[in-house]
Amino acid sequence: MQNRPNKDRVLSMLGLATRSRNVVSGGFATEEAVKSGKACLVIIAEDASDNTRKKYSNMCEFYEVPYEYYSVKEILGHAIGKEERSCLAVTDKGFADSIQKHLLDSR
Numbered sequence: 740m741q742n743r744p745n746k747d748r749v750l751s752m753l754g755l756a757t758r759s760r761n762v763v764s765g766g767f768a769t770e771e772a773v774k775s776g777k778a779c780l781v782i783i784a785e786d787a788s789d790n791t792r793k794k795y796s797n798m799c800e801f802y803e804v805p806y807e808y809y810s811v812k813e814i815l816g817h818a819i820g821k822e823e824r825s826c827l828a829v830t831d832k833g834f835a836d837s838i839q840k841h842l843l844d845s846r
Contacts, residue, residue: 748841749809749810749838749841749842749845750810750814750818751818752834752837752838752841753782753815753818753819753827753829753838754818754819754820755834756829756831756834756838757818757819757820759831759834761829761830761831761834762819762827762828762829762830762834763777763778763827763828763830764815764816764819764821764824764826764827764828765824765826765827766791766825766826768828769781769795769826769827769828770795770798772828772830773795773798773799773802773804773828774798774802776802777828777830778799778802778804778828778829778830779804779805779828779829779830779831779832779834779835779836780804780805780806780807780828780829780834780835780838780839781795781799781804781805781806781807781826781827781828781829782806782807782808782809782810782815782826782827782828782829782838783795783796783806783807783808783809783825783826784808784809784810784811784812784815784824784825784826785808785809785810785811786811786812787812787825787826788825791825791826792808795826804828805835805839807839807842809842812824812825815827
C-alpha cells in the first residue's frame with residue numbers, strides 16, 4: 740500500500756505516542772478512555788465493521804471526543820506494534836492535536 744507523506748507522519752506519530760504510553764487500543768480500552776475523559780482523539784479503522792464504526796462514532800459524539808476514520812485495521816495495529824486494531828484512543832492532547840493536523844493536511 741502506498742501512503743502519502745502525511746499518512747506516514749500520522750502512523751509515525753501513533754508509534755511515538757504508543758511508545759510514550761499515550762495510546763490505548765482495542766474496544767474495551769478505547770471505550771474506557773472515552774468514558775473516563777482520558778481520550779483526546781479516537782481513530783477508527785476505515786475497514787471496521789459498520790457496528791463498530793457506529794458504536795464509537797456515537798460514543799465520541801456523546802462524550803464530545805474528536806474522532807477520525809483512518810487507515811485499515813492491519814496498518815493501525817502494525818503502527819502501534821500490535822495485531823489488527825479496529826479502534827484506538829490517543830490520551831495525550833499534544834499528540835492528538837499533531838495527528839489531527841496531519842490528517843487535515845492529507846485531505
